[in-house]
Amino acid sequence: MMNETLNTIIKARRKRRNRYVSVTIILAIITIGLCCTMMMLGNTIYPVTDVIHVLLGETIPGASFAINEIRLPRTVAGLFAGFAFGAGGYIFQTMLRNPLANPNVIGITTGSSAAAVFCIILLHTSSTVVSLAAVIGGLVTVAIIYGLSRGTSFAIGRLILIGIGIQAMLNAVISYLMLIGKTNDLPNALRWLSGSLNGAELEMTYPLIIAVIIVTPVLIYFAKQLEMLELGEQAATSLGVNTNKTRVILMISAVLIIALATATTGPIAFVAFLAGPIAQCLVGVGFSNILPAGLIGVILVLGGDLIGQFAFETRFPVGVITGIIGAPYLIYLLIRINRKGDI
Template sequence: MKNESVGFIMAGRRQRHRRWIIVTSFLAVLSCVLCCAMLLLGNTIYSVNDVIRALSGEQIQGVSFAVNTIRLPRMLAGIFAGFAFGIAGDIFQTMLRNPLANPNVIGITTGSSAAAVFCIVILHASGAAVSIASVIAGLATVTLIYILSRGKTFSIGRLILIGIGIQAMLNAVVSYLLLVGAEQDIPAALRWLSGSLNGSQMHELPALIISVMILAPLVILLGKHLSILELGEQSATSLGANTDRTRILLILSSVCMISLATSTTGPIAFVSFLAGPIAKRLVGTSFSNVIPAGLVGANLVLAADLIGQFAFTVRFPVGIITGIIGAPYLIYLLIRMNQKGEL
C-alpha cells in the first residue's frame, strides 16, 4: 500500500514536471516567433533571407538600416524588458502572497518613472543617467514602502495600501514635472510615460541586457525558495530557509531589473501584474514559476507591440495595448478578492 502511494505521488510529480517543460518550451518558441515577426514586419515586409543577410553585416540598401537600426533594438528592448517585468512581478506577488503586490500597483515603477521624467524634462539627460536615476529611485521607493509598512508587525495589506498611496503621490510629482518642464521635452516624456518601444536604440540597451543576464539566473536559483516563503515566515524558517537574506536578494534583483526596464521602455502597464498569474495558470503551482512568468512577460510585450503597430489604422504604443488588456483583469481580481473577503 505504501509503495502504491509513493508510486502514485511520483507519477503525479512526473506529469506536472512534463507539463512545466511543455508549456515553458512552447512559451520560448512563441517568443522566438514573435521576435522574427518584429524583424520581418514593418512599413515594408522583408524576406527572411534579407533579414539574415542584414543581421550578418551585409549592407543591403534600405534593409540594413531598417533591420539593424530600427527593428532589432525595438525587438531586443521588448523581449528583455518584458522578461524583466514578468519575473519581477511574479517575485513580488509570490513573495508577498498577494496578486496585487506587484511593482506596478505598489508604486515601484512609478518611483523609477518619476526619476526618469525628472532627468528627461528638468536635467535634459538621457542614457546612463536615466538608468542610474531609475534604479536608485526604485530602490528608494521600495525601501520607503517597506519602512512605512512595518509598524509593530509587518503586514502585506498595509504594504499594498501604503504602496498605492506612494504611487498616487509620485504620479502627482510626475504631473508637476510635466507642467513645469520645457515645452519641447513634454512630447518625449509623454511618449515614454505611455510605455513604448518606439525610438529604442542599441546604445540604450546594454545596461538592461546585462542586468537581466546576470540577475535573472540569480532569481531563478532562488526561485525554489519562493514556494517556501509562501508558507509564511515561521514555516519557512523551520524548514531551514534564511528568509531575510532570500527576501533581500530577491527584492534587490527584481527592483534593479524592473527599474532598468522602466528607464528603457517606460512603465509598460500591467505586464508585471499579468505575467505571473497567466504563467501559473499555464504551468501549475508545483514547480518554479519564474521562467514561465518571464517568458509570458516577453510575449505580452512583443505581441502587444505588434498589435499596436498593425491592428489599427493609428499606431499605438505598447503600453496602451497592455493597459487595455490589464485593466479589466484588475477589476475582475478586485471583485473576486472582495467576494472572498480578502480586501
C-alpha cells in the same frame, strides 16, 4: 499501500514536470516567432533570408538600416524588458502571496517614472542620465516602501497599502511636473510615461541585458526558498529559510531588472501584473514559474507592440495595448479580493 501512495506522488510530480517543460518550450517557440516577426515587419516587409543575411553582417540596401538601426534594437528592448517585467512581477506576487503585490500597483515603476520625468522636465538631461535616474528612483522607492512596511514585524497587507499610497503620491508629483513643464519637453515625457519601444537604441539596452543575464540564475537559485515563502513566514522559518535575507535578495534582484526595464522602455503597463497569473494558469503549481512568467512577459510586450503598430490605422505604443488588456483584469481582481476580504 505505502508503495502505491509513493508511486501516485511520483507520477503526479512527473506529470507536473512534463507540463512545465512542454509549456515552457511552447512559450519559447512563440517568443522566437514573435522576434522573427518583429524583424520582418515594418513599412517594408523583408523575408527571413534577408534578415538572417543582415544579422550575419551582409549589407543589403535599405534592409541593413531598417533591421540594424530600427527593428533589432526594438526587438531586443522588448525581449529583455518583457522578461524582466514578467519574472520580476512573478517574484513579487509569489513572495508576498498577493496578486496585487506587483511593481505596477505598489509604486516601484512609478518611482522610476517620477525620477525620469523630473530629469526630463526640470533638469533637461540626456537619455543616459534619465535611465540612471529611473533605476535609482525604483530602488529608492522600494527601500522606502519596505522600510515603512516592516514596523515591529513584516506585514504583506501593510506593504501593499503603503505601496499604493506611495504610488498615489508619486503620480501626483508626475502630474505636477507635467503641469509646470515646458511645451517642448512634454512630448518626450509623455512618450516615456506611456511605455514604448519607439526610438529604442541598442546601446541603451546593454545594462538591462547584462542585469537579466546575471539576475535570472540568482532568481532560479532561490526558487525553492521562494516557494517556501509562499507558505507563510512561520512555515518558511520552520523549514530553515532565512526569510529576511531571502526576501531582501529576491526583492533587490527583481527591483533591479524591473527598474532597468522601466529605464529602457518606460513603464509598460500591466505586464508585470499579468505574466505571473497567466503562467500559473498554464503551468500549474509544483514548480517555479519564473521562466514561464518571463516568457509570457516577452510575449505580452512583443505581441502588444505588433498589435499597436499594425492592427489600427493609428500606431499606438505598446503600453496602451497592454493597459487595455490589463485594466479589466485588475478590476475583476479587485472585486474578487473585496468579496473574499483578503485585503
